[in-house]
Amino acid sequence: MRSVLLNGQTSYIGYSQILRSNTFHKMLCEQIERAEKKKSSLLEFFKLFLKNVDVVEVDRRYDVEALKQLLLALTDNPIETIDSSAYYSFPKLGNNKELLVKFVEDLFDSWRKKQRFIISQDEYTSDSCEKTYKELVLVKTNEDLKNLVLRMHREILLNISDVRLKVLRQLPTGAQVGLLADKPDFKDKARVEQAPWLYELNYVWSYIFEPPVIFYTRSNKRRGLFKVLDKPILEKIDIEDKENWLVFPIRVCLKTIYVVVNKEYFALAAGLGNLFEPASFEILENRKPDGIYILGIDKKYFENEEDYNGVVYKEDDGTYVGMVGDDPSIDYFGYMKKMILTIHNLLVIDEGRLPIHGALARIKLKNGKKANVMLIGDSGAGKSETIEALNRLEDEVSEINILIDDMGSLDIINDEGKVVGYGTETGAFVRLDDLQPSYAYDNMDRSIFMNPNQSNARVIIPYSNYTEIIRPTDIDYFLYANNYEEITDESEAIKFFDNADEALEVFSKGARMAKGTTAEKGLTTSYFANPFGAVQRREKHEKIAEKFMTTMMSFGVKVGELKTQLGRDGYEQKGPLMAARSLLKLIASQE
Numbered sequence: 001m002r003s004v005l006l007n008g009q010t011s012y013i014g015y016s017q018i019l020r021s022n023t024f025h026k027m028l029c030e031q032i033e034r035a036e037k038k039k040s041s042l043l044e045f046f047k048l049f050l051k052n053v054d055v056v057e058v059d060r061r062y063d064v065e066a067l068k069q070l071l072l073a074l075t076d077n078p079i080e081t082i083d084s085s086a087y088y089s090f091p092k093l094g095n096n097k098e099l100l101v102k103f104v105e106d107l108f109d110s111w112r113k114k115q116r117f118i119i120s121q122d123e124y125t126s127d128s129c130e131k132t133y134k135e136l137v138l139v140k141t142n143e144d145l146k147n148l149v150l151r152m153h154r155e156i157l158l159n160i161s162d163v164r165l166k167v168l169r170q171l172p173t174g175a176q177v178g179l180l181a182d183k184p185d186f187k188d189k190a191r192v193e194q195a196p197w198l199y200e201l202n203y204v205w206s207y208i209f210e211p212p213v214i215f216y217t218r219s220n221k222r223r224g225l226f227k228v229l230d231k232p233i234l235e236k237i238d239i240e241d242k243e244n245w246l247v248f249p250i251r252v253c254l255k256t257i258y259v260v261v262n263k264e265y266f267a268l269a270a271g272l273g274n275l276f277e278p279a280s281f282e283i284l285e286n287r288k289p290d291g292i293y294i295l296g297i298d299k300k301y302f303e304n305e306e307d308y309n310g311v312v313y314k315e316d317d318g319t320y321v322g323m324v325g326d327d328p329s330i331d332y333f334g335y336m337k338k339m340i341l342t343i344h345n346l347l348v349i350d351e352g353r354l355p356i357h358g359a360l361a362r363i364k365l366k367n368g369k370k371a372n373v374m375l376i377g378d379s380g381a382g383k384s385e386t387i388e389a390l391n392r393l394e395d396e397v398s399e400i401n402i403l404i405d406d407m408g409s410l411d412i413i414n415d416e417g418k419v420v421g422y423g424t425e426t427g428a429f430v431r432l433d434d435l436q437p438s439y440a441y442d443n444m445d446r447s448i449f450m451n452p453n454q455s456n457a458r459v460i461i462p463y464s465n466y467t468e469i470i471r472p473t474d475i476d477y478f479l480y481a482n483n484y485e486e487i488t489d490e491s492e493a494i495k496f497f498d499n500a501d502e503a504l505e506v507f508s509k510g511a512r513m514a515k516g517t518t519a520e521k522g523l524t525t526s527y528f529a530n531p532f533g534a535v536q537r538r539e540k541h542e543k544i545a546e547k548f549m550t551t552m553m554s555f556g557v558k559v560g561e562l563k564t565q566l567g568r569d570g571y572e573q574k575g576p577l578m579a580a581r582s583l584l585k586l587i588a589s590q591e
Contacts, residue, residue, distance in 0.1 A: 001026050001114070003263045005244075006175055008120030008138050012145040015075050015152045019068050027110055028067055029058040031103075042106060045099045048091040066090060071104075074156045100160050108153050111173065115215060115267045118142050118175035119246070124182040124205045124281045135208055138178045142210065146174030176215075177270045178208035181246060184281045190288055194234035194315065198258065198292075201239070203247045205281060207273030211445040215267040220451045220458075222334035226310035226322070226342050228536040233313035233321050237294070237301055248272050249279035252344045252424045253409065253470055255290040256283055259340065262296025262326060268336040269295075271448050275337065275427040277466035291343035293322040295336060301325075310339055312346065312536075320346050333450055333458060334379075337429055338532055341407040344424055345533030348409045349540055354548045357530040358481075359383040360404035360421050360473065363587060365396055371587045372474055374404070374421060375562060377481030378529040381512050382564025382576050384430045386481070389580035396584055402428070402463050403473050407532070410548055413472070419552045423469030432457040433572070477586075478552055478559045480506050483567035483575070484513035484523055493582035496560035500549040503559045507545070513567025523567075 004023055018024055035042040049063040058064070070090050073082050083094045093100050120138050125131050150173055181202035192198060239245055239260070248259040248269050256279050261269040272278075299308045301323065308325025315321060322339045324330050345355035358376035375383040383406075390400055405428040408421050433455065443461055450458040479494070487493055497503040510529035514522060527535040534541045553559055562583070565575025 001030065003115045003117065003266050005263055005266075006116065006118040006145065008118045008141055008178060008180075009122075010141070012141065012148045015148070016072060018149065018152065019072050024068070025059070025064065027107065027114075028064050031107055031110060032058050032062055032064075041099065042103055045096070045103050048093075071156060074159045075152055076155075076159075078159045097160055101157065104153070104156055104160070108173075111149070112171065113216075116175040117177050117179060117263075117266050117270075118145070119179045119181060119202075121202060122180050122182060124180075124184065126280065126282065131206065134180060135178075135206055138180060138208055142174045142178055142208075146172070149173040172210060172212075174210060176210055176213050177266070177273075178210070179204050179246070180206035180208075182281070184284045186285055190284065190286055192234065192288055192292070192319070194232065195237065195292070197237070197239045197242070198247070198260070200242050201245055201247050201260070203249055203281070203284065204269075205278065207270065207278070209270075209273070209446075209448070211447075212449065213270070213447070214449045214452060215270075216451055216453075217267060217333070218328040218331040220332055220454050220456045222332055222338060223329075224309050225531050225535065226312055226339060227307060228312045228314070228342075228346065228533075230314045232315045233301075233323070234292070234315060237297070239294075239297075249284055249289070250276040250340070251279050251283075251466065252276060252340060253422050255344055255347055256287070257291040257293060257340055257343060258289045259336075260292065260294045264326070265296045265331065265336075267450075268331070268333050271333050271336060271429070271450075271460045274446075274448050274460040274462045275425050275429060276340070277426055288317075289319065290347055291320040291322065291340075293324075293339055293343060295324050295330075295339075296326045297323055299325040299327070310335065312339070312342060314346075318350070333429060333460070337406075341424060342532040342536075344407070345409075345530070346537065349533060349537045349544065352544060354410040354541075354544050355530060355533055356404070356408045356410055356421070357406070357528070357532065357534075358404065358408070359387060359402065359406065360408060360423065360475070361387050361390070362399075362401040362403060362473070363390060363397065363583070364399040364401075365584065365588055366398045367396075367588060369587050369590055371476040371590065372403075372421075373477045373479065373583060373587075374475050375479050375481045376507060376529055377483065378510060378512050378526050378531070380431070380483065380514060380566065381481035381529065382483045382566035382579065383481050384428060385566055385572075385576040386562070386564050386579045386583070389576040390583065392577070393580060393584060396588075401468075403469055405429075405463065410475075411472070412548070412551055417551065418555055419475060419548060419557065420472035421475055422472060423464070426464050426466055426469060427460055427462040429458060429460050432459055475552070475557050478557050479562040480529070480560070482511070482561050482563045483565060484511065485563050486565060486568060487563050487578065490578045490582045490585070493563045493579050494560055494586060495563075496558055497553075500546065500553050500559075503549055503553070504546060506561060507549070508542075 051063045083092050181204045244263045299305050310324045313321045320343045348355045360374045364370040404423040408423045448460040510526040564579045565571040
C-alpha cells in the first residue's frame with residue numbers, strides 16, 4: 001500500500017478515527033511484515049503480541065487489535081499507569097520504553113512515507129467564488145487531519161517517556177494533495193458508447209497542493225516506444241474496482257483527453273495539475289473526448305503482456321486510447337506525460353499539422369530587440385537548459401516568456417501562408433541534474449519534486465497560462481538542439497541551413513547524446529527527435545514535415561542548428577550557457 005486515499009468529507013476530531021481505520025490496520029500489518037523480513041529489533045516487540053504461530057495472515061498471527069488499543073490508551077495515559085491497571089491486559093512495557101518509542105516512531109515515519117491524497121466528492125461549480133470556498137473547506141479538513149496526527153504522535157511519546165521534546169517540528173503529516181471530484185452530467189452526444197464504465201467513475205475538477213510536494217516513485221526513467229495499433233480496444237475493457245480509480249480530464253492545446261488513473265499512480269496524476277489545463281465540466285458534458293489514457297490497468301488487457309510499457313489504439317470513430325499496465329517499472333512521470341503527448345501528436349498528424357518535440361520562447365532584450373525562438377530536440381537535448389541559461393544572463397535579457405516547454409504543434413495560416421506554433425502544456429517537467437538549483441528551489445512552494453535523491457531527478461513547475469499557450473505564435477528561428485558536438489567558441493554554436501533538404505536531413509536524423517532520461521545511453525537517433533507519434537506515423541509525417549520546412553524557409557523563418565553540448569561530460573552547465581550567449585548575440589544583431 002503506497003497510496004493512501006483519505007475521505008475529504010469527514011471531520012477529523014478524534015484519535016480513534018485514525019487508529020480504527022482500515023488504512024491504519026494495513027499499516028500495522030505492513031510494519032510487522034517489514035520487521036519479520038528484516039529481522040529488525042522491532043520483531044522482539046511484536047513477539048510480545050504473538051498469538052497464533054500456525055496461520056499465515058499477519059493480523060491473525062499477531063494481536064493487531066491489541067496494538068491499536070495500546071496506542072489509543074497511550075494517547076491518554078502514561079505507560080506506568082497502563083502497566084499497573086487491571087483494566088488493560090497488554091504485556092508490561094514500562095521496562096521496554098526505548099523499544100516502544102522505536103515502534104511509534106517507525107509507524108509515524110511509515111505514514112509520512114506514504115503518498116497521501118484527500119479526496120472530496122463535491123458538486124462541480126464554474127463559479128470562481130464558490131469553487132474557492134469548496135477548496136478552502138477541503139484545506140481546512142486536511143489541516144485538521146494534520147494537526148490530529150501530530151498531536152496524537154506527541155501525546156503518545158510524552159506518555160511513554162518523561163523526556164520533554166526539545167525541538168517541536170510541524171512536520172507535513174496531512175495529505176500532500178487534495179482533490180475535488182464529481183460526476184459530470186454527460187449529454188448523450190458526449191458519451192463514449194464503447195466504455196460505459198467511464199461514467200461510473202469520479203472526475204477531478206480541482207487540485208490542492210500542500211507544499212513541499214515530494215514523491216518517491218519506483219522508477220525514474222522511461223523505456224522504449226509506444227506501439228500504435230489501428231484497431232479498437234475500448235469494448236474489451238472494464239474497470240472493476242472503480243473506487244480505486246479517478247478520471248483526470250485535461251486540455252492538451254485544443255484537445256480533450258480523459259486520463260484514467262489507478263490509485264497507486266495518483267502521484268503521477270497529481271503532476272497533471274502543474275502541467276496541463278484541467279478540462280471544465282461544460283466541455284466534458286457536451287462533447288466526446290479526443291483521447292483516453294488508462295494508466296495502471298491490469299496486464300490481462302494487453303494482447304502481449306510485454307506491451308504493458310505502452311500501446312495506443314485507434315477506435316473506429318478516430319478516438320485514440322492509450323494504455324500502460326500496472327507495473328513498478330512504469331511508475332515514472334514520463335509515462336504519464338509522454339503518452340498524453342503521443343495521443344495529442346497522433347491527432348495533430350491526422351489533421352495534417354506538424355507535431356513538434358521542442359521548446360518555444362519569446363525572448364526580449366534590454367536593448368528592445370526580440371525574437372521567438374523554437375528549439376527542437378529529444379529529451380536531454382538542452383532545450384530547457386538553454387532557456388534557463390538565458391534567464392541567468394539578466395544583464396542583457398529583459399524578459400523570457402516560455403510558450404512551449406516540450407511539445408507543441410505547427411499550423412499554416414491559410415490566408416497568409418505563415419507558420420505559427422501552439423503549445424500543449426502550462427508547466428515544465430525538467431531534469432534537476434542539469435539545472436541551476438535556483439531554477440526549481442526558487443519556486444519550491446509551487447513545484448512537485450520526483451525522486452530528488454536520485455539521478456534523473458525531476459521537478460514539475462507551472463510557468464504559463466492556458467490562454468497564452470493556445471494563442472498562435474509566429475516563429476523567427478527554428479533550431480535543432482545538437483547536444484553532442486563540441487565547439488571551441490560561442491560563434492560556432494549556431495549554424496543555418498541553406499535549403500529545406502539540408503535542414504530535413506538533420507531534423508529527420510534526430511541525433512543526440514542520451515543523458516539517461518530514458519533507457520538509452522550514448523549517441524542515439526530518433527526520427528525528427530520525436531518518438532511520440534512522429535516515428536509511428538513516419539510516412540505521413542515526412543510529407544507534412546517537408547511541406548512545413550519549405551513553407552517556413554520561404555517565408556523568412558531562419559532554420560538551423562544550435563549546439564548546446566549538454567550531452568558532453570563537463571558541459572552540463574557551460575554548454576547551454578555558451579548556446580544562450582550565442583542566441584543573445586544573434587538576436588541583438590537583428591536589423
